[in-house]
Amino acid sequence: MTVQTSPPATHRRRRLPRELPRFLLLSVLSVLFLAPLYWMLSTSLKFEADAIASPVQWWPRNPTLDNYKEVLTSPDGNILRWTWNSLFVAFTFTIGHVLLCALTAYPLARMNFPGRNAWFWFILSSLMIPGIVTLIPHYIMMLNFNWINSYHALIWPGIAGVFGVFLLRQFFIAIPRELEEAARLDGANSFQILWRIILPLSVPALITLAVFSFMGSWNNFLWPLFTVTEVDKMTLPVGITTFSQRYVTEYGKLMAATTLAAVPVLIAYLIAQRYLEAGLSTTGLKE
Amino acid sequence: MTITQAPGKTTTTQAPAPRPRVNLEPYLYLLPHALLFFVFTVYPVGYGIYIATHRWDLLAETQAFVGSEYFRNLFTPGTPQFEFFWRTLINTAFFTVVTVPLLVASSLGLAVLLHRPIFGRTFFRAVFFMPGILTVSVMGILWRWMFDNQIGLVNAARELMTGAGPIPWLSTEGLAWIPIVVGTVWWTVGFNMTLYLAALSNVSQSLYEAASLDGATSGQQFRYITWPMLGPITLFVTVTTALASFQLFGQSLVITNGGPSRSTQSVTQYITEEAFTNSQYSSAAAMGFVFGLFMLVLTAAQFRIMARDVQAVEQK
Numbered sequence: 001m002t003v004q005t006s007p008p009a010t011h012r013r014r015r016l017p018r019e020l021p022r023f024l025l026l027s028v029l030s031v032l033f034l035a036p037l038y039w040m041l042s043t044s045l046k047f048e049a050d051a052i053a054s055p056v057q058w059w060p061r062n063p064t065l066d067n068y069k070e071v072l073t074s075p076d077g078n079i080l081r082w083t084w085n086s087l088f089v090a091f092t093f094t095i096g097h098v099l100l101c102a103l104t105a106y107p108l109a110r111m112n113f114p115g116r117n118a119w120f121w122f123i124l125s126s127l128m129i130p131g132i133v134t135l136i137p138h139y140i141m142m143l144n145f146n147w148i149n150s151y152h153a154l155i156w157p158g159i160a161g162v163f164g165v166f167l168l169r170q171f172f173i174a175i176p177r178e179l180e181e182a183a184r185l186d187g188a189n190s191f192q193i194l195w196r197i198i199l200p201l202s203v204p205a206l207i208t209l210a211v212f213s214f215m216g217s218w219n220n221f222l223w224p225l226f227t228v229t230e231v232d233k234m235t236l237p238v239g240i241t242t243f244s245q246r247y248v249t250e251y252g253k254l255m256a257a258t259t260l261a262a263v264p265v266l267i268a269y270l271i272a273q274r275y276l277e278a279g280l281s282t283t284g285l286k287e
Numbered sequence: 288m289t290i291t292q293a294p295g296k297t298t299t300t301q302a303p304a305p306r307p308r309v310n311l312e313p314y315l316y317l318l319p320h321a322l323l324f325f326v327f328t329v330y331p332v333g334y335g336i337y338i339a340t341h342r343w344d345l346l347a348e349t350q351a352f353v354g355s356e357y358f359r360n361l362f363t364p365g366t367p368q369f370e371f372f373w374r375t376l377i378n379t380a381f382f383t384v385v386t387v388p389l390l391v392a393s394s395l396g397l398a399v400l401l402h403r404p405i406f407g408r409t410f411f412r413a414v415f416f417m418p419g420i421l422t423v424s425v426m427g428i429l430w431r432w433m434f435d436n437q438i439g440l441v442n443a444a445r446e447l448m449t450g451a452g453p454i455p456w457l458s459t460e461g462l463a464w465i466p467i468v469v470g471t472v473w474w475t476v477g478f479n480m481t482l483y484l485a486a487l488s489n490v491s492q493s494l495y496e497a498a499s500l501d502g503a504t505s506g507q508q509f510r511y512i513t514w515p516m517l518g519p520i521t522l523f524v525t526v527t528t529a530l531a532s533f534q535l536f537g538q539s540l541v542i543t544n545g546g547p548s549r550s551t552q553s554v555t556q557y558i559t560e561e562a563f564t565n566s567q568y569s570s571a572a573a574m575g576f577v578f579g580l581f582m583l584v585l586t587a588a589q590f591r592i593m594a595r596d597v598q599a600v601e602q603k
Binding site for chain 2: 019022023025026029030033034035036037039040043052053054055056100101103104106107108111113114116119123124125126127128129130131132133134135136137138139140141143156157158159160162165166170173174190215218219221222226236237238240241244251254255258261262265266268269270273
């Protein structure tokens with residue numbers, strides 16, 4: 001699970017002219033990749049007439065924040081409220097998920113007991129059950145539990161995930177046994193070993209799992225779309241689509257709403273970029 | 288439906304220690320996860336079969352047993368379920384067949400372009416990765432606007448370059464796939480690119496040096512070194528991308544709402560329509576199982592890749 005981020009720099013700066021075509025190609029591709037985001041921002045700053053003007057206004061001629069003001073104070077739904085819902089659900093889910101996975105991965109990786117391998121393969125084989133199979137039963141269960149339109153529906157069904165157990169077990173196994181034995185001689189019990197030795201040594205794996213769980217919950221769309229129908233209980237991805245149905249022809253407002261939904265995530269990404277990409281490249285991949 | 292795999296040839300390094308009595312400790316650690324796992328993973332599969340074999344009516348006290356009726360509907364020409372289920376399944380398969388090669392090739396291409404040091408490398412990596420962190424609904428709304436029939440940026444750029452009039456992308460059968468596919472590539476290419484970059488940095492530099500001494504062109508180096516060395520990661524990317532594409536839902540829902548006339552509707556969207564719009568929960572559950580069988584093939588492939596990984600760890 002080693003991460004090598006950059007290859008040895010055998011090509012020196014002197015080679016730059018030879019690298020020029022590659023650089024230009026990357027620049028053109030970057031412009032294409034950024035164009036939609038630029039267009040989103042640009043449209044969000046235009047009055048409606050300018051947003052749909054023909055020929056298009058590449059640059060907002062009369063920039064306005066009206067769209068943002070309107071979207072933020074709209075009686076049809078509250079972006080800040082949806083963001084809070086998404087944050088609450090994602091944080092709660094992530095903490096619970098990582099905790100449950102760590103508790104399960106620990107004995108599976110570090111203890112010897114009857115049924116260990118059988119249980120590991122049993123839960124791992126559940127990864128073969130496609131999510132669509134449990135969609136309807138989960139929905140009916142939520143109805144029976146009276147959990148429709150509650151955070152419970154968004155947090156509980158996926159919390160006992162199995163991929164996280166797999167990831168952490170792989171990581172826990174690699175921790176040297178000597179550390180554990182030394183602690184045991186000092187009188188540490190198994191929980192102290194988990195808490196003081198295994199978990200601190202597994203921070204990269206725990207962060208990777210946490211980032212993935214958080215993003216998974218934050219981006220979840222299908223499930224909350226059908227289990228949450230009250231506007232105030234919606235998460236951000238779902239709430240934004242209700243705007244899209246309401247403002248179907250008002251692109252200025254729609255783009256202001258999507259910008260508001262996108263910008264915090266983009267900023268978070270730019271801050272966490274290194275960890276995120278390092279985590280991504282260590283996940284489940286081996287030569 | 289759960290498949291238990293035999294423990295197989297897993298090697299345990301410790302000899303079974305003779306213990307006076309069963310140590311309960313490991314089981315206590317397993318308990319919280321196991322309880323939730325049973326309630327939300329094992330039980331729903333059985334419950335799903337129960338729902339699919341009964342005529343589910345949310346208002347009724349008891350649900351009437353109908354056996355395999357809902358499954359048979361799916362294989363009986365003439366029923367709406369037959370027509371729309373297979374039609375949307377073919378739509379989804381079409382989307383998968385188009386996007387997987389596109390995504391594998393473009394993410395590999397970007398990774399090769401960005402692998403060797405170049406001015407602005409970190410910036411470029413961020414640019415290609417960034418779209419992937421948007422949620423599917425934001426991405427969908429954005430691409431619907433980009434391909435707007437009248438005043439979208441794509442039509443505007445096309446007019447600027449060729450002087451041609453607007454194309455009604457979103458309301459033309461066949462063409463409506465283009466915004467969905469383009470949006471999906473834009474949205475997900477960065478993830479796979481990052482996986483490829485990690486794999487490329489594991490390819491030994493000395494191979495390339497030896498090859499250039501032998502006079503291999505960069506094309507030959509790619510053909511004979513890079514591509515074979517990337518075999519495992521390409522397999523992984525292909526399978527995970529196919530799995531993701533097969534579960535197409537948000538992109539087509541938000542960009543085209545499945546239209547025009549269901550031509551871009553995904554099978555997942557149809558299943559949810561059957562359940563949540565038509566209140567045909569049993570029928571939807573049956574479709575979930577049948578579609579799940581198709582996905583099982585892909586999931587099994589991914590599972591095998593992961594299982595190989597487990598064995599690699601255990602043999603250390």
